[in-house]
Amino acid sequence: MHPRVFAVLAASDGAAYLPATLAALAAQSTAPERLVAVDGTSRDDSRALLEASHASSVVVAPRLAYGALIAKGVAALPAAEPGDWLWLLAHDAAPHPRALEALLAHVESHPSVAVVGAKVMRADEPDRFAEFGQSMTPFGRSLLLHEGELDQGQHDDDSDRLGVAETGMLVRRDVFEALGGFDPVLRSIDAGLDLGVRARLAGHRVAVEPRARVRRAGGPEHFSARAVSDAGRVAVARRAQLHRRLAYANPLALVVHWLLLLPNGVLRSIAHLLAKRPAAVLAEWRATLLALVDLPAVFRARRRIARSRAAGWSTLRPLRASWRTVRSHRRAVGDPERMHHAADERVGFVEGAGLWVAAAALIVGVVLHPQLLGAAAATGGALLPLSDSLGDLWANALAGPRDALGQVVGPADPFTILLALLGTLTPWQPSTAIVLVLFLAPTIAAITAFFSVRRMTDSRWVPAVAAAVWSLSPTLLVAVVDGRLGAVLAHLALPLATAGVLLAHRSWRAAGAAAIPLAIVVAAAPVLLPAMLLLVVLGIGVGWRAPLRPLAALLPALALLAPVVVARWMAGTPLAALADPGLPRASAPPTPVEAALLSPDSALAGLEGAVALAGLDATWFALALLAPLALAALAGIVLRPARAWPWVVLLLAGYATAITASRLALTSIDGEPVTVWAGSGASLALAALIALAVTAADADDRRASVPGGLVALVAVVAAVPVVVATFLAPDVVGPAPDRRMPAFVDAATADDPRVGTLVLHPLAEGTLAVDLERGHGTTLDDLATAELVRTAADPLDTELAQATVDLASGADVDVDALLDAQGVRFVLLEQEREGAAGLHDRAQRSLDARGDLQTIGQTEAGLLWQRLEAVPAAPIERPTWAGWLLLGQLVALGAAVVTALPSLRRGARVRTKRLEGAGEWQ
Numbered sequence: 001m002h003p004r005v006f007a008v009l010a011a012s013d014g015a016a017y018l019p020a021t022l023a024a025l026a027a028q029s030t031a032p033e034r035l036v037a038v039d040g041t042s043r044d045d046s047r048a049l050l051e052a053s054h055a056s057s058v059v060v061a062p063r064l065a066y067g068a069l070i071a072k073g074v075a076a077l078p079a080a081e082p083g084d085w086l087w088l089l090a091h092d093a094a095p096h097p098r099a100l101e102a103l104l105a106h107v108e109s110h111p112s113v114a115v116v117g118a119k120v121m122r123a124d125e126p127d128r129f130a131e132f133g134q135s136m137t138p139f140g141r142s143l144l145l146h147e148g149e150l151d152q153g154q155h156d157d158d159s160d161r162l163g164v165a166e167t168g169m170l171v172r173r174d175v176f177e178a179l180g181g182f183d184p185v186l187r188s189i190d191a192g193l194d195l196g197v198r199a200r201l202a203g204h205r206v207a208v209e210p211r212a213r214v215r216r217a218g219g220p221e222h223f224s225a226r227a228v229s230d231a232g233r234v235a236v237a238r239r240a241q242l243h244r245r246l247a248y249a250n251p252l253a254l255v256v257h258w259l260l261l262l263p264n265g266v267l268r269s270i271a272h273l274l275a276k277r278p279a280a281v282l283a284e285w286r287a288t289l290l291a292l293v294d295l296p297a298v299f300r301a302r303r304r305i306a307r308s309r310a311a312g313w314s315t316l317r318p319l320r321a322s323w324r325t326v327r328s329h330r331r332a333v334g335d336p337e338r339m340h341h342a343a344d345e346r347v348g349f350v351e352g353a354g355l356w357v358a359a360a361a362l363i364v365g366v367v368l369h370p371q372l373l374g375a376a377a378a379t380g381g382a383l384l385p386l387s388d389s390l391g392d393l394w395a396n397a398l399a400g401p402r403d404a405l406g407q408v409v410g411p412a413d414p415f416t417i418l419l420a421l422l423g424t425l426t427p428w429q430p431s432t433a434i435v436l437v438l439f440l441a442p443t444i445a446a447i448t449a450f451f452s453v454r455r456m457t458d459s460r461w462v463p464a465v466a467a468a469v470w471s472l473s474p475t476l477l478v479a480v481v482d483g484r485l486g487a488v489l490a491h492l493a494l495p496l497a498t499a500g501v502l503l504a505h506r507s508w509r510a511a512g513a514a515a516i517p518l519a520i521v522v523a524a525a526p527v528l529l530p531a532m533l534l535l536v537v538l539g540i541g542v543g544w545r546a547p548l549r550p551l552a553a554l555l556p557a558l559a560l561l562a563p564v565v566v567a568r569w570m571a572g573t574p575l576a577a578l579a580d581p582g583l584p585r586a587s588a589p590p591t592p593v594e595a596a597l598l599s600p601d602s603a604l605a606g607l608e609g610a611v612a613l614a615g616l617d618a619t620w621f622a623l624a625l626l627a628p629l630a631l632a633a634l635a636g637i638v639l640r641p642a643r644a645w646p647w648v649v650l651l652l653a654g655y656a657t658a659i660t661a662s663r664l665a666l667t668s669i670d671g672e673p674v675t676v677w678a679g680s681g682a683s684l685a686l687a688a689l690i691a692l693a694v695t696a697a698d699a700d701d702r703r704a705s706v707p708g709g710l711v712a713l714v715a716v717v718a719a720v721p722v723v724v725a726t727f728l729a730p731d732v733v734g735p736a737p738d739r740r741m742p743a744f745v746d747a748a749t750a751d752d753p754r755v756g757t758l759v760l761h762p763l764a765e766g767t768l769a770v771d772l773e774r775g776h777g778t779t780l781d782d783l784a785t786a787e788l789v790r791t792a793a794d795p796l797d798t799e800l801a802q803a804t805v806d807l808a809s810g811a812d813v814d815v816d817a818l819l820d821a822q823g824v825r826f827v828l829l830e831q832e833r834e835g836a837a838g839l840h841d842r843a844q845r846s847l848d849a850r851g852d853l854q855t856i857g858q859t860e861a862g863l864l865w866q867r868l869e870a871v872p873a874a875p876i877e878r879p880t881w882a883g884w885l886l887l888g889q890l891v892a893l894g895a896a897v898v899t900a901l902p903s904l905r906r907g908a909r910v911r912t913k914r915l916e917g918a919g920e921w922q
Helices: 018-026 046-051 066-075 099-109 173-179 191-201 230-248 251-259 261-274 278-293 295-308 313-319 323-333 354-368 390-395 414-424 430-454 462-471 474-482 485-502 508-524 526-542 548-570 574-578 592-596 605-612 618-639 641-661 679-699 705-728 743-751 795-809 816-821 837-849 882-900
Strands: 005-011 034-039 057-060 085-090 093-095 113-122 129-131 134-136 142-144 170-172 205-216 665-669 672-675 756-764 767-774 824-830 853-859 862-867
Touching (some): 005 018, 005 066, 018 093, 034 046, 034 066, 046 057, 066 085, 085 173, 099 113, 099 205, 134 191, 142 230, 173 191, 191 230, 191 295, 230 251, 230 278, 230 295, 251 261, 354 430, 354 705, 390 414, 414 548, 414 882, 430 474, 430 485, 462 705, 474 485, 485 526, 485 548, 485 679, 508 526, 508 548, 508 882, 526 548, 526 679, 574 665, 618 641, 618 679, 618 705, 641 679, 743 862, 756 795, 767 795, 824 837, 837 853, 837 862
Parallel strands (some): 005 034, 005 085, 034 057, 113 205, 756 824
Antiparallel strands (some): 113 129, 113 170
């Protein structure tokens, strides 16, 4: 004769699953004595379904957790008798027709067993375990044994467990009541494990019965919730772990654990951030703070354990999961705290060594510019400081006059808008953002390359190798050393732009994510505009079923660059739209061979000293450095031509850009033509080579690991000559002085922000250059390619140049009207240069002799004179549409950012299917 069994069924918003569960209960070969159903104030039809079932009684309770609802049901049962058993079920757990019969057979043949659990299977995959018992790691983290494994009877001989699932368990009634039922703090996760631990400590056995099966839709954390976010699941699991740790610890360890809660929370939050799990940070702190303040619940749990405890904690040690079991479990289902997303199961930034590559790149970034440590602004090479205030910075991003004389009027360069956005990141000193970019450029390059390549491959090591090659590229390092900020920003954004556009057809979110780096590339390096247009065409070809998405990714870039392109076209110089933004810096154009070796700016010359001792030729040495990557790229073309062809086109486009750019002389320095830098084209070619090599490695990940290591090693070797050269050569970029103009000029700027200073530059005997500076001096955001690409001087330029010659030559002419019209208050004669001493002395004598100038004297910038009667400069007049144009450009960028953001939703949907009827069981 079987003992009495009372089935207690807890339901909360479970109408989708109750029909199958109730049908399975009705089909049991051994029926329970009584079925008590507890409804937790469901908002669906759960209560009606329970009342229409064969349940002996239906208890209506508040909206409580599973354990609390079970307690309500047990309290409604008849008085207990010796030998009574409780069968505990949730609304989403459908038992096999012989489940109860098998559980009772187990306890009858094993009298020492007080808690026995079923084999819990997945509802949507009935041949796979949801769990088959529970255990703990040596540090107390819970573990669902055999989760996700295919059930082939391989574990049917196992029996004893530390804990079993809270749903489907059969527990002796007197033991359940003596233990105090489920711990109310453990609302879902670990409730069954904790009950099993307490039963073990009370001297009872806890086991599983393989012949008893239950199909469960979702884990215990999903009870009464149709959707649970990853962060919510982590918070519940972490809260349960901390509560059990405090409840199980001896008194001395309890104090230590409680004091370490906050430090552990800080350390684990840092680990979550490094592992790219930002949502887990809030979950971590929610669990930590609850554990910190809820000590009364901990003491109640400790009293429950002490009241029933009959055995020592050492008896649990054989049932704890070994580290080998933990590692095996993680390989099978992943880290329990990992924020998993079905669409993205690729290698993480930390476990994929991306963090270590980024850290090494950070060291390289600091080594390249140690002189900038502690500097608030940088100057030299192609760099100038930014405006000192955000107001001036954003004013320069508006359309209007683009030169000091107000003769060149037009839209702002897209690069100026990038500078305004960068400077806004450090509003206390906008130029500090530029210094940080120079330091962090290799690190940011490693990060962008890692996550771009991560989207292209499932390999665990390839993203880190690609990050090393990209971040230590001589092209990037030379640009950083020379202060070519535009080329640096383009290099950082290229991996995200190229990979993003080719994948933009997948979704509008992917298109939005590609739009921002694409806009940065064309704004920072306009010479890449033709190649980026070709990239969009390739994106349309790859995703021809959704052609509008790659086109949409181009819109922010067009919004930034189109006004400048139109202005240059109307001026009759369309190629001028491709000029490098910022301060021009001369470079020797590379030969076709040097361009093929990805060596812009004649960088092969920098290798001569490094390889001279070994008796090698720099060209052959550079070829040897590039060969491993080139061979890997060739393998990608051969192995996977269907995937490789867009990158082959981009490789050719990058090479063509490098060759063509070095032949475009669009700006000048001191009258000497300056060509567009070829490095941006070389960066594009390098990105294509890396992508082709990734394609080859993805074809055979295991065999490619050794060549991949060689490529990474060569990348480090290739960076060494550039780093060494920075120590052997004078610094190109250095800290900017506190003042760019003499103190007298700065003082006058406080009253008149547009005060003019006529700056005379004696270049050589018979050659005198002149500039008109406003306010504190020219800044990087003041410079405009519209002024730099002019091929002829305006009449006002000619008139001002003649007036300067008259001033410097001692001619007795009246220039006051011209200088007053421009608001010129000061005349500055720059320090003499080699070969121009005579011209400098003559100009000084002529200026000293003028009665309308007052000599101030020698300053750090040169000799300074002040005009006795000066008229303030006229305010800047901007077109009425200037603000609307900038607003439209920012809206285009903002729309791309919003499109790229993940959809706002309450949580990740639980992958469940409606439970089938009991007849589905085999």
